[in-house]
Amino acid sequence: MLEMKGVKKTFGDFHALSGVDLDVKPGEVFGFIGPNGAGKSTTIRVLLGLMKADAGSAEIFGQDVWRDAVEIHRRIAYVPGDVNLWPNLTGGEVIDLFGRLRGGFSKEKRDELIERFQFDPTKKCRTYSKGNRQKVALIAAFASNADLYILDEPTSGLDPLMEQTFQACVAEARAAGKSVLLSSHILSEVEKLCDRVAIIRAGEVIEQGTLSEMRHLTRTQVTVETATPLTGLAEFSGVYDLTESGAQTSFQVDTEKLSSVMAHLAEFDIMQLNSAPPALEDLFMQHYDTKEGGKTHE
Incomplete structure (x- = not known):
């Protein structure tokens, strides 16, 4: 067309x-x-x-x-x-x-x-x-x-x-x-x-x-609550922005690493899990990070 x-x-x-x-x-x-x-x-x-x-x-x-x-x-x-x-x-x-x-x-x-x-x-x-x-x-x-x-x-x-x-x-x-x-x-x-x-x-x-x-180029946001304290996640490649608040842990993970991270989480008895798929805005901002600079023009 x-x-x-x-x-x-x-x-x-x-x-x-x-x-x-x-x-x-x-x-x-x-x-x-x-x-x-x-x-x-x-x-x-x-x-x-x-x-x-x-x-x-x-x-x-x-x-x-x-x-x-x-x-x-x-x-x-x-x-x-x-x-x-x-x-x-x-x-x-x-x-x-x-x-x-x-x-x-x-x-x-x-x-x-x-x-x-x-x-x-x-x-x-x-x-x-x-x-x-x-x-x-x-x-x-x-x-x-x-x-x-x-x-x-x-x-x-x-x-x-x-x-x-x-x-x-x-x-x-x-x-x-x-x-x-x-x-x-x-x-x-x-x-x-x-x-x-x-x-x-x-x-x-x-x-x-x-x-x-x-979407393979960006990350998925995950929030998880486990029955036993979650350990070892920081050592995984592809895991970013790891934060803990009581029994709840939040992090971002590269989409291609999601399967191995989920298998690790399952060992700690998952009580609650929320994941947000990568949005178009994530892709957009990834390419227009101000640190990357670059002159734009119409």
Whole structure:
């Protein structure tokens, strides 16, 4: 559905993208995460044909994103993180305008989305908050019959209830066989929605795969209470941040060492055990530890 290979982009001596590789499969929600300045927006501008890459290849539907941009745009829907609208048009007029530019869309779907997003389409766009401007773009995008949705911080400004509505729309698009490229700062949202994730840092994709594939790189948080005093855990390789509070012991453990550590715990008669699987945020912070430094750029 979408493929980038070795894409590079420089601005003078400034390397914005340094050989980015991405691929999004049909019917897949693909998360694209990184802090401000990591290169997410530059990558998306290249994919949209708004910016020409200096090297590498980028294709959507097997077509070149720069050369075939007009044809590609007939089949994609894009939502930016900051939507600018015509101030003297109403929200409904803008949604209809976007629909006509695409060749039309279902009025029933449009009306359904307006109701789900609790949006008033009769007001002038100049009166809308940031969240309501986002709703205009989201309604127009999901009302279209796009094959690929490119969403760049799409829930910026939305309240938690509307975020849930957005997540339901993404799930419905996936169920219909559509593909979604989702760039987001909300890691819980990415973790809930995405089949695969790529982490970009300083213009390079440094990790890519399913969450289950990536979780071997991080640690599981364990809290255990045993009938007899727990000893010997500090000598295990892969065990970190070991703390004790009465009969309760807390620690982190490398996922690949979990089996041997659990076998050791069982020798002390486990009374209570809680373990938290590694979260996407753990992976993210692992790659963006401030001690690692590194200049970021957009």
